[in-house]
Amino acid sequence: MFGPNPKRRAGTAVALALGIALLATGCGNDSSDSGGGGGDGGDANLAITFLPKNLGNPYFDTSNAGGAEAIEEFGGSYEEVGPTEASPTSQVSFIQTAAQQGVGALVVSANDPEAICDALDEARSADVKVVTFDSDTNPECRDLFINQASAEGIAKVQVDLIAEQIGGSGQIAILSASANATNQNAWIEMMEAELEASHPDIELVEVVYGDDDDQTSFDKTAALLQTYPELKGIVSPTTVGIAAAARYLSTSEHKGTVALTGLGTPNQMREYVKDGTVTAFALWNPADLGYLAAFAAQALVTGEITGEEGDTFEAGRLGSYEVGADAAVLLGDPFVFNAENIDDFDF
Template sequence: MTHNLRRTTTIAAMALVAGLGLTACGSDDSSSSSGGGGGDATSVTFLPKNLGNPYFDTSDAGGEKAVDEFGGTFEEVGPDTATPDAQVPFINTAAQQGVNALVISANDPTAICDALDEASSAGTKIVTFDSDTDAECRDLYISQADAEGIAKAQVDLIAEQIGDEGEIAILSAAANATNQNEWIDLMEADLEENHPDIELVDTVYGDDDDQTSFDKTAALLQSHPDLKGIVSPTTVGIAAAARYISTSEYKVEVAVTGLGTPNQMREYVKDGTVTAFALWNPEDLGYLAAYAAKALADGDIDGAEGDTFEAGDLGEYTVGADGVVLLGEPFVFDESNIDDFDF
């Protein structure tokens, strides 16, 4: 794998995206498949929050790599928009097709549970990754990093970049995104407890859409003329915010950080718009999710705490409480290391 962040790096202040994307497969029925195909092959379908998101392009590519390694069949499907209702038809179709495992990043913790329950009843193993559902709605959740660590990393980054004082705002993804809201709650608590001179003046939602996030950035700067920093815990948002600020009067004056991918953020680090940001390796996240799905589908594990399974190049993992498997620590990217990564 390209740069196993889990094994080779640790975060200084603790950190990261995302949600990222690729170029899109485009329409609701878009999909790709690969892998071994015989009747005994483990079939795995990846359902990201939406297609056309660089974060999920990368994570799903990691899943496809894993499925190829263990000789299964891989398919990626998904909606164009990151809404829970848009994911339901794809869940239903996967169940009807009898896929062995569905790997999904949830757009809502509860709204898709009925569909997931039906799929589970039909024999499909349910693995969430990146963004979880309620625990009773899936078999395993593959978490990119500890939520407290992700939140603290982003707060530490913005605090350092603005001298630990001033007004900041958060540019999130969708208002009901499980992971985003958990991180924001933890960031608010960290700010209140440890950074009394930093004031969070606004939280806005770009819906993981580039243009919407770009426009929200402009609106934030107009509404809060004393703003010193923007934290965006989503790869789409941080790139859009950096793009806006890079050609504006706010460059250098307003810090931008959060969760992003090196390839998205490289030009903004090089031109001085962004000092540092965080993320885990989304390719590894998808790779681990696919191996977890295989272990479930093959009956090697049932998702109980203490279960262990092998995840190819990443080695052995252990299932934690509530069916959570932790990929590892996130990583901080800056000018000194960003050229070492390509995703």
């Protein structure tokens, strides 16, 4: 089981409460504002815009609250913009507008690895620093990627959980987000490899896509159970998907007989863990992910780092981080939530 880094979890509850409160009171200033920062960038443009896959997504509400908290700490200005639906090209106009407004940095969770690259290249040519988080673009389209955990670690923890829950054999399915989601596809590929290498008695019968939409994911869950009457488990590596699947299972005849795991937030999944629909699931802390992404953006804007491998920067309460290969920064290991610990978390 993966566990949290104690130093990186210090102050999380207070930080989350502060970040959410800042969002609720509209802490973000106009994107034309700028603030002082660290390094040699006292006059740096610290107007930072967060662009999630889509608005109204609880996962991104939490991650962006972490970003708002960090930006408040280092004296920048925060804004959140985004589409209502997570389609491949829906973020393009928001990138273009932010660049035209002269923001210092964009923090983006990409809906597609290629579809927004031209817009990001235009923004970077206008001296906008681009940090991706959660879901990456092609590496050449951004300055840094803040990765929630290693793809191998995320894949393995989900495979280990479903294998334990179904007794190591039987049919399973995967309920993913969109078919173009970079992170989802990387995890699924590695889950397939892990299943083949370590769990030959588990058969992955199908991967379906709920497009990070609650109703679509709910319907896909129902369809899976109808199509595969012998299905023993579902893995949903997306917070929207796992919550929708749990909602379906919780009132169906399959509750307690079809296992469900994946990546979810404690607040979404608490009722389903407590009523026995779900035994255990995993995730990193999305507020920490947004917090780290904001500090990375500050470090780029102020010139503290350039995004070269080996660069290091300070990220507030999370401590020091180093840039790895392909200009990527790793937040840490996933954490497993279950009935024994879920009430210790509030996000």
